[in-house]
Amino acid sequence: MILGIFVGTLAATLALGVPVAFALLICAAMMGLALGLFDPQIISQQLVLGADNFSLLAIPFFLLAGELMNAGGMSKRIIAFAIAFVGHFRGGLGIVAIFAAIILASLSGSAAADTAALIAIMLPMMRASGHNEARSVGLLSAGGVIAPIIPPSIAYIIFAVATNLSITQLFLAGIVPGILMGLGAMVAWLIVARRDNVEPLPRQGWGVRLRETRKATWSLGMPVIILGGIRFGIVTPTEAAVIAAVYAIFVGMAIHRELKVSQLFEVFRNAALTTAVVMLLAAAALATAWFITIADLSGLVLELVGPLVESPRLLLIVIMIVVLLVGTMLDMGPTILILAPVLLPVVVEAGVNPIYFGVIFVVNTAIGLVTPPVGIVLSVASGVSGVPLHRVAKGAAPFLIAQVIVLALLIAFPQIVLWPLEWLS
Secondary structure, eight states: OHHHHHHHHHHHHHHTTOOHHHHHHHHHHHHHHHHTOOOHHHHHHHHHHHHOOGGGGHHHHHHHHHHHHHHTTHHHHHHHHHHHHHTTSTTHHHHHHHHHHHHHHTTOOOHHHHHHHHHHHHHHHHHHHTOOHHHHHHHHHHHHTTTTTSSSOHHHHHHHHHHTOOHHHHHHHTHHHHHHHHHHHHHHHHHHGGGGOOOOOOOOOHHHHHHHHHHHHHHHHHHHHHHHHHHTTSSOHHHHHHHHHHHHHHIIIIISOOOOHHHHHHHHHHHHHHHHHHHHHHHHHHHHHHHHHHHTHHHHHHHHTGGGGGOHHHHHHHHHHHHHHHHTTSOHHHHHHHHHHHHHHHHHHTTOOHHHHHHHHHHHHHHHTTSTTTOHHHHHHHHHHOOOHHHHHHHHHHHHHHHHHHHHHHHHOTHHHHHHHHHHO
């Protein structure tokens, strides 16, 4: 009964257009009533405790680092660096886009910010070269969703806080899947872009390559500092986020000199607005998670899928299909916060490594960012490019298929995720 109350209340409130954070609080209240534990003080206390989490402090700083990166010229130098080395291949601009997307993903962890930066810089060049506009925007959208998979990732931080897992281990385990997502999109681009019949860019000499490498050195140094510091235990992920933001300010203002003092207010404002949304969601979800734990919803779900526990791979396939469907209707944050606390105990009972599950769960929800009807990244791509949403969705379809295939490979071969984790830990 309590499971039906949770699912029914959540579905009804979302169908009525209630914001996700408030829908979760209504779910908490309804479960409290059903359990005989309803007390506004409990909900308010859990709401405060949900937000009062040191690990969540990494989110505003990584968001701020992404905004500062774009404003300070770091993003465009990375793209110029990519063009110098791989722009001459056939379909080279698409390869450049994914190559740059992988590097940008290792800097900010925000799919929306990376997508906006890629489209703003790459789309005019792809249009001028004669590439199909909708397909180009679709590729850039697929590149943007690599950001939540390659560390530092806001999605991993949310998943870790919701499930009490190690952020560092999730970061390390996400490197190879993120690169594979990029390679999948790149292969799909090379297949579909042949019909555009576009001449590749001229090959750049080593003089140009060395010059662009020198210009991008400060930008390329950022992931080394972040991931190296986390890997060797010098800093925590939260401390790394602070270092990333300070580093981006220093490079933008003192090295590149493109970030002006007059821009800082707007940059901080944008990061604060996004942070407010994420933090309210996290606080509401963790308040709801308290009632989920008291009601033992994970135990109820385990009873429903009991026969599948004996076949972990089949269980994962069923769960990933459910998550993929939910991801078409909800943004990444709510999907993680609602489903992860319920599903993780189920897969652990089946013998699945929780870090591995966290990575493929995030990969799945990242794919949902380019899946209609919600698809937050599709909306960002449409807004920045001026291409209608339905055309962006159609253009993204080949790359969406490629990334679903990558997800299937990760489910079929868990060692792709687990081996690098064991080697890097």
